[in-house]
Amino acid sequence: xxxxxxxxxxxxxxxxxxxxxxxxxxxxxxxxxxxxxxxxxxxxxxxxxxxxxxxxxxxxxxxxxxxxxxxxxxxxxxxxxxxxxxxxxxxxxxxxxxxxxxxxxxxxxxxxxxxxxxxxxxxxxxxxxxxxxxxxxxxxxxxxxxxxxxxxxxxxxxxxxxxxxxxxxxxxxxxxxxxxxxxxxxxxxxxxxxxxxxxxxxxxxxxxxxxxxxxxxxxxxxxxxxxxxxxxxxxxxxxxxxxxxxxxxxxxxxxxxxxxxxxxxxxxxxxxxxxxxxxxxxxxxxxxxxxxxxxxxxxxxxxxxxx
Amino acid sequence: xxxxxxxxxxxxxxxxxxxxxxxxxxxxxxxxxxxxxxxxxxxxxxxxxxxxxxxxxxxxxxxxxxxxxxxxxxxxxxxxxxxxxxxxxxxxxxxxxxxxxxxxxxxxxxxxxxxxxxxxxxxxxxxxxxxxxx
Numbered sequence: 463x464x465x466x467x468x469x470x471x472x473x474x475x476x477x478x479x480x481x482x483x484x485x486x487x488x489x490x491x492x493x494x495x496x497x498x499x500x501x502x503x504x505x506x507x508x509x510x511x512x513x514x515x516x517x518x519x520x521x522x523x524x525x526x527x528x529x530x531x532x533x534x535x536x537x538x539x540x541x542x543x544x545x546x547x548x549x550x551x552x553x554x555x556x557x558x559x560x561x562x563x564x565x566x567x568x569x570x571x572x573x574x575x576x577x578x579x580x581x582x583x584x585x586x587x588x589x590x591x592x593x594x595x596x597x598x599x600x601x602x603x604x605x606x607x608x609x610x611x612x613x614x615x616x617x618x619x620x621x622x623x624x625x626x627x628x629x630x631x632x633x634x635x636x637x638x639x640x641x642x643x644x645x646x647x648x649x650x651x652x653x654x655x656x657x658x659x660x661x662x663x664x665x666x667x668x669x670x671x672x673x674x675x676x677x678x679x680x681x682x683x684x685x686x687x688x689x690x691x692x693x694x695x696x697x698x699x700x701x702x703x704x705x706x707x708x709x710x711x712x713x714x715x716x717x718x719x720x721x722x723x724x725x726x727x728x729x730x731x732x733x734x735x736x737x738x739x740x741x742x743x744x745x746x747x748x749x750x751x752x753x754x755x756x757x758x759x760x761x762x763x764x765x766x767x768x769x
Numbered sequence: 770x771x772x773x774x775x776x777x778x779x780x781x782x783x784x785x786x787x788x789x790x791x792x793x794x795x796x797x798x799x800x801x802x803x804x805x806x807x808x809x810x811x812x813x814x815x816x817x818x819x820x821x822x823x824x825x826x827x828x829x830x831x832x833x834x835x836x837x838x839x840x841x842x843x844x845x846x847x848x849x850x851x852x853x854x855x856x857x858x859x860x861x862x863x864x865x866x867x868x869x870x871x872x873x874x875x876x877x878x879x880x881x882x883x884x885x886x887x888x889x890x891x892x893x894x895x896x897x898x899x900x901x902x903x
Binding site: 469472473476477479480483484485544545548549550551552553554556557560563564569570571572574 | 770771773792793795796797798799800801802803804805806809810812813816817819820821822849850
């Protein structure tokens with residue numbers, strides 16, 4: 463049976479996400495506006511990441527179709543970049559998923575990345591938790607088009623699929639750190655293009671050498687080819703006790719430390735001590751490195767005093 | 770907080786250059802623009818607006834179908850308690866149809882030749898509640 467979610471819940475969830483996104487309400491207060499999920503089952507969160515134009519949205523569209531065919535409800539959180547200059551954004555991931563628009567078992571929300579640089583928006587984690595609370599069985603989180611170091615998806619998703627395309631580089635690219643380390647599953651999309659087998663082979667070698675059990679699959683998402691294999695891999699990952707729990711906690715802690723440090727450092731900059739550091743930096747009395755160290759000491763002193 | 774705008778192209782004409790130009794201009798004005806693509810039904814437009822919780826809906830209609838599409842959109846918005854969303858229509862809209870569209874609750878109609886700046890100013894001046902102009 464194909465389940466659905468009442469339109470009322472769609473609206474409540476949409477408004478809850480806005481409240482979190484804009485900081486109008488705390489996560490706890492917002493959670494209270496949503497009815498608790500009925501079936502008690504934990505949501506399955508799939509992260510979809512990879513470079514711009516690799517076909518992430520198209521793959522997500524296909525995955526929605528498959529999960530719906532299995533009778534599960536699906537929420538999508540799709541992140542696109544904000545301009546660092548105007549703060550504006552064009553969020554276009556929805557275009558690829560519009561055929562699911564009339565299906566009340568599918569909730570799709572776009573988020574602008576705002577000031578975050580990790581491939582997600584600052585509140586994507588919270589939005590995902592809200593969608594889970596609202597009772598969606600599967601949550602697909604699509605990152606902005608990423609390069610090599612935007613890895614925050616690890617902290618949000620149970621399983622991360624890294625989508626790539628043929629001929630983005632030679633085998634050296636596959637041994638670089640970052641994106642390739644967080645994949646639970648590699649999808650070489652646009653597999654009808656030249657170089658697809660080579661790219662898949664390079665990734666398979668990398669996976670084997672790293673001793674991890676990561677599937678490398680080929681798809682043509684626009685035609686729906688290879689999607690069943692992706693579903694098999696996702697289902698297997700869902701059934702297994704994933705090691706991602708530990709990874710997610712560690713990542714979350716690091717992110718919180720970094721956010722807190724940046725916040726404190728910015729606060730110090732506005733205080734007289736911080737202004738004096740900036741003035742001495744401008745006057746050439748301090749090097750950048752010295753200024754940074756001095757500001758860090760002040761920021762950490764703030765932490766200690768606050769505690 | 771950025772104003773959120775859904776730009777949609779309802780109906781069957783396949784020309785979305787104008788809608789994309791608008792999306793880009795609103796982005797440059799600091800707004801978050803959800804672009805939904807071509808051939809949207811009124812149901813799709815309202816459903817997307819509900820899930821995206823937008824402040825503004827901009828409909829680009831060049832096909833002459835505005836008198837069929839817009840009433841349906843306004844009706845669905847009411848049914849979903851979304852009357853507070855600002856609805857704008859742009860494209861090829863004959864002068865004689867403007868009053869009727871405004872009576873339905875459309876906040877403004879932008880005909881060909883409208884300066885982009887006027888659209889941005891109108892949105893900033895008329896968005897209720899959440900959106901605070903930057």
